[in-house]
Amino acid sequence: MDDGIPDPSAPERRLHPWSWLFVLVQQLKQFIFPLVALAIFGGRNDRGGHWVELAPVIGIGVLVVISVLQYFTYRYRIGRDGLTVREGWLHRTQREIPFSRIHNVGVHQSLLHRVFNVAEVRLESAGGQKPEAQMRVLGLPDALALESLVRHHGHDGAAAGPAAAEARADDTLLALSTAEVIRLGLVSNRGMIVVAAAFGAAWQILPERMMEGFFTRTARQMAGYADQLHLGWVAGAATVVALVGLALLLVRALSVALALLQFHGFRLSEDARRLMVERGLLARLRTSVARRRIQAWTLHEGVLHRLLGRRSLRIDTAVAEKPDQGDQRALKDLAPIATPDACDALVHHLLPQARWPREDWRGVPASSGWRLLLPTASFVVPLGIAAYWHVGAWSALALAWLGAAAYAARRNARRMGYSVDDQVVVVRSGWWSRYWRFAEIDKLQALRLTRSPIDRRCGTATLWLDTAGASGMAPPLRLRFLPEQDAEAIYRRLSTALAHRRLRW
Structure with missing residues (x-):
């Protein structure tokens, strides 16, 4: 048929x-x-x-x-x-x-779903702003059977037979222990996001006078309590620092709790040329995506990641998302947290043509540091001049800010680099928070070569590479501050490759 x-x-x-x-x-x-x-x-x-x-x-x-x-x-x-x-x-x-058009299959079970032994099934494709089918709800056996049917469906449109399905045993690529999920909560900002969202919702729902009165009363009560204690300047500053530290600890504890709810029992497996993730403590989520639907890869390493010796690996897929709902149920995290060796092994297994980790990095001109500093300087310098007329010598703090920004810009410029071959394009950037972003050339949809007035003055250009499914949270795939001749040479090389290759998404 x-x-x-x-x-x-x-x-x-x-x-x-x-x-x-x-x-x-x-x-x-x-x-x-x-x-x-x-x-x-x-x-x-x-x-x-x-x-x-x-x-x-x-x-x-x-x-x-x-x-x-x-x-x-x-x-x-x-x-x-x-x-x-x-x-x-x-x-x-x-x-x-058609089964061949389904890019992502999600089976979601909330706590109420688990009580009734049912599940919600979402079938998504690369197009539109909503799932192709969203079934609320199916019996859990029926939901798992439908998911298995889609997962084992071949590229040629023929469904896999029962014998072939039984022969394919799930291959676990990564499993997170409870300790790893706790580390994920420690390095993430989920608690801060929830607190900010709660404040925003309160301002929108509750009357404005009620919110203003709450903060005013709280500030007065805290000031009155401090006056009764007769704290000195040093003791008062120490108390403020302690309160801020306590608030940060509470937010971090909330992040750990949210990580346990979302990623407890995380398991990444490979079956029938599809990747499947299972996760969740109270609400269980099973979602899968075909390997060929992966459009781009992002390795991220923040400061807390480095302290714990961890990284994260995320992917972009060709599944359209609603801009106002985010990607809570989409398969994005292949490794929410893992050791660098584990992340490298995943990339090497799933994308062997990337030859990861790379050795052929090409850097950008060392003079690019001042261009990274320019946005901060254009804001800090006028602010410092304006502050001098109001606070006097305290405005010198702006110089300290500028100095720290200059140091960070110089370190960022040293870490920036790229690597291009006949299979993949790889970009690395960041010093305080580092990332490596790469994509197969066959997955590139468009190229864009831009030159700002500063680029024309410095003889440089920026090459933008577009893929399907890139989310707003992912860093852009771009080659910045390249000498004009190098940028044009890479642009011509990739343009020729795209003209003679079929887009795979």
């Missing part, structure tokens, strides 16, 4: 009988704040009478009806080469999803 042609002999299936409950929970999450606000503030208005008091109940009743209708109107059929999905009551839609 050709791709996209349904199999009429295959029976239609429904979602799990409890699927309406999970759809209802998801909808309640979206409307919880309006319903709560209506229940709290609606009762204060006597104009609507009892109808205002019953409005939240009516709203929940409507959501229940919608959830039940979705269960009765959602059907899917599994064919030999693809999946047929039919849904809708008044507005009906039917989608044909």
Whole structure:
């Protein structure tokens, strides 16, 4: 059967009988704040009478009806080469999803899913801003069977037979112990992100006067308590430092807790030319992606990584994402944290043509350091001059800031480098926080050679390399501050290679 042609002999299936409950929970999450606000503030208005008091109940009743209708109107059929999905009551839609077009398969189990022994399945492709199919929910055996069917589907569109599927044993490439997950929490900033998001949500939801009053009262209480203790200048400064240190410890402890929730039991395995990750403590997530769908690779090593002797390895895939939802369920982390040798072994196994680690690095001109310093200097120097008229000698701190930035810029310039051959393009950068980013030439979609006014003055250029699926969190794949002749030579070389090669994504 050709791709996209349904199999009429295959029976239609429904979602799990409890699927309406999970759809209802998801909808309640979206409307919880309006319903709560209506229940709290609606009762204060006597104009609507009892109808205002019953409005939240009516709203929940409507959501229940919608959830039940979705269960009765959602059907899917599994064919030999693809999946047929039919849904809708008044507005009906039917989608044909060939297995060969599915780039990522995700099986998600929240704590409630695990209680009912069900799972949510997401099938994603390289296109659009939402999954091709999102099934809430299937019985866990049915979800795992569908995931296995997609994982074992060959490149030629023929599904793997049962014997071949049994012959393929999962090959574990990386497994994280609880101690490693704790290290991940120590080096990550997940706790700070959650705290910042909580403050932002509070400012948006709660009245502005309430938030201002909270901070004002807290500041006054702390100042009054400090006056009662009669602390000196040194003791007061030490107390402030201790409080800041305690806050940082609490945020770091929150990061460790979040890392345990998200990455406990992390296991990366390889099966049927696909990579699969399982992770999660309360909510379990299984997601897989074909190796050929990987577009770019990023090795990262921060300061805390180096202190613990660790790195992280992330990938970009050709799966489109919603810009407002991030990539919490997408397979991005091949190694959230691992030793440098383990990361190098993963890259060597999954991308042998990269010849990793590289030895043929080419650096940038040593004079590039002042160009890295220029953005900071253009901000710090005017700030220091303006501060001199208000704080006098204290404005000299701006010079210390500038000196530290100059040192960091010089070290960054020394570490910047690139390597290009007939298979891959590799870029390294960073000193305080280091990264190595690389991509196969067959995965490059576009080249862009740019020259700013400073580039034209210095005789340099920047070469930008674009791949599919690059996220905003990943550093750009670019060759900066190259001599103009070298940049044009690499541009011509890669352009010729792209013109004679087929894009693989």
